[in-house]
Each structure stands twice: as C-alpha cells, then as structure tokens.
Amino acid sequence: MTCAPNTGPRTPCGRRFHGEALLPEPPPPHHRDRASRPRRADPGGPALTHKEKSPTPISIVVRAADPVSLQGAEVLLRRSDGTVLLPADQVGRADVVLVLANEVTEETMSWMEEASTISSNPEMRIVLVADRISRPRLARAVRHGLVSVLPRAHTGFPEIVQAVLSSRAGSAQMPGELLRSLIEELRTLLRDPTGSILPGGFEGREVEVLRLLAEGLDTTEIAAKLNYSERTIKNIIFAVTRRLNLRNRTHAVAYAMRIGAL
Template identity: 40%
Template sequence: MSSPSPAPVTTASKPNRVRITVVASDPISREGVLSQLRRYPEVELCENSGPATVTLLIEDALDAGALARLRRTVRSEGSRAVLVVGTVREHELLDVIECGVGAIVWRREATARRLVQAVMTAAKGGGDLPSDLLGRLISQVGRLHRGCADQPGGFLGLTQREVDVVRLVAEGLDTSEIALKLSYSERTVKNVMHGLTTRLHLRNRAHAVAYALREGYI
C-alpha cells in the first residue's frame, strides 16, 4: 500500500497515554483521522506499530490484502488492532476475530470520540463490536457448533482463510507465492490446503478449486 509521505506525528512516548498507529488504504482517510485524534490528550500518535501500540486500520471493505495487513499487525508486529471498515460479509467475520482484532467500528459511525473509545478498550485487552456484528457473531458460532456436532466431518464450508488460499491457487500461484502474498509461512499454506482437502474429501488442489467455484466462494 503506497501513499504520500505522512505528516509528522508524535514520537516521544508519554506515560498514561495509549500509543496509536493509523494505517489506511488511502492517504486522505489517514490524514483525516490523524487530524481528529490529535485533539485527544489520552492518545499519542506514532509512526511505527509494535507490542505497546494500538493500530487503527481503516478499510473500505475486507479483501485478502486487508486481512493480510490485519494478521501482520497482530501476529508479526504484536500490536493490538482496531478495524474501521465499511462492510464485513458474513463469512469474513470469524476470520477477522481470529486475526486478533480487539474492536471493530463501522466507518459510518467512526467519529473521533468513537475511535478513541475503541482504542482505549483494545489497549486494555477488551472487545468492542457494533451490536449488529455481535449478534451475527453469536449466530455464526452457534451454527458452527451445531454443524460440527451434527456432521461427522465437522464444518463443511470454507473459512475466509481457505477462500483466500484457494483463490490464489486458482490464479496459478504456488505455495511460496501464496505465503508471500498473504503474509503466511509456507507451512501454514500447506496446512490450510491439507485441512481443506481432508475435511471435504477433495483429491487435490484442482479439486479444491472446482469445489470453491461450484459453491460460489470464488
């Protein structure tokens, strides 16, 4: 993701303030959020994310690139994450939670005060979801639980992680290329494909792609 050089932000850490890094898919969104958050003394804006920061990730919608940024933020950089997003589709919600996101804020509700509230909650290790998303998450977990209990083979759909991998397989990428694009290890990519083919009794990668196409996942 490329953007013009960002405006300078605070780098000296101060006690009792939550350090925030803002990442956006476009520079206008990033600068707008930075200008709003500068008014709040309880937060400190910084350039680099890490274990002591909360990353505010602003996306229009979720795609493979957005999910990869989420994973990198939480797993590689050790930062807590707040996702500000326009939409989250049904099959993406669990993957967002599995990425380690502590809070989700709808873009249409993303006032400066609302963002600070979500950041403060995430910094303390808490969760902050819109009420409609919380209801959807509870319903999804319930369906998955019932499906795993009723089906000898467990959950028979595709997770968003599996969809991301299979989509890239369909585009002709090999294991190392998929790992690089999604910020996974090659072992993780192999494990995803092995779990998918084993659970759904698919013969190989081509069969997995055919299944995903037939079921409308890609």
C-alpha cells in the first residue's frame, strides 16, 4: 500500500482529520459509481415509469339465497386483490356475477336471466357455486352467460376467487358429470329442432302438451292433435312431473302458468 505525501493535516494514509472522525478522500468525479447517476431515458425506447400500471380490477356482484353466505362472500371479496364489489342493483355493470346456492331453483335462474338481460357488458360471465342443478336449467344458465360451475360442498373460497378471476380471462371449469349432462341436452335439442329451453326447465313439446291440457283436452285428444301416440303423451307428462317434482298433471299445468311457460 503506497501512502500520499504528507502535505497537510492528514493521516499517514491520506485521510483528512475532521474533528475526531476520519473521513475517506472523495473519489475523482470520473470515478463515481455510474449507478448513482440519474438514469436517462432512451430516446428510441419506451418511456420510463416509476410504477407499472396495475390491471383493471374485476367488478363482481354476488347473489345468494342464504344471507350468511352472501355476507361472508362479500366480506372476503372486499379483501381480495384485483376485485371490486358492486351492489346487486348494479349487476348491469358487473364483469362477473357470482351465484351461491345449494340447489339451483327458479329464483336462482331469475338472477342469471336478469344479469344477462340488463347487462351493458357483452363480456359478462356467471360463476355458479352449487351442489345441484338440473340438465335443462344448466343449458339455460349457459345461454345466460354461465361459464363455470363449482361444487359447493368441496370448494373453498380461494378456489372461488380463482374461478372468478379466470373467467374474466376466458377460462371455464365444470365437473365432468355436468359437462356430460350439458352435451346430452345439446344432443336432445339437435335431435328435435323444434325443441327449446323455456322457463321452469320445460322443453318445447312438454309445453305443447301442458298447454293442451290447460285447454281441457285429454291425452287421447292431445295425441291426435300432435300426431303422437297416447303412450308418448303419457310419458311426456310423467317425465315432466317427475323431473320437476310436481304431484300430477294439474300441478304441472298450474306451475307452468305461474312461471310464465304457458
């Protein structure tokens, strides 16, 4: 180590006294660390920013028949990054509608239909957390914007949030049995071009039969009018009452009228 000549109040190795402290010699200007110099923007490159722009948060509306589930989901969503919770009366602005239910009923379907009807967002998506949904209602829900179905009994909140965030990016998830059910419903509609999915989970020809029952026709007269066998008419009535848990044909007609299928 070579020391500088002693030309003033310095230590033998060239550090100046400053009171009782020893301060190192400042380096020459051209030896300063380049990292300490202000960084200049490249004229031909992108502008430098202090902070990257964060992605637009996803606006969410939660619907649930159970007030406890509704409040719990809303509290947890407020704490989640990347989400903004909207009140139910602003469902038309939502990116995602999260629906919580044990079993999908006509009330549940009405929430999805309302969101689909009044939404001003063509990319609006519905995420359903439920344990039971019938095949016709599943098909109707898809038409209203349903993209993901999560089994309520086996799904935690982190999985729900992930499904909500993924749906915005175009992802969808559905249990295998529901996917198969949806495919079967599509096959049914393709086999019967006149078939349709109507309120209450009714199919097109079921509504035709119930409408004629409401007009007072019996099964023989309905069979002749629709060009079906009487056995087919009876099977249609039996299938609809069993699937929708209706007591008899009179109950089926009353139910169809009440929900607007007739």
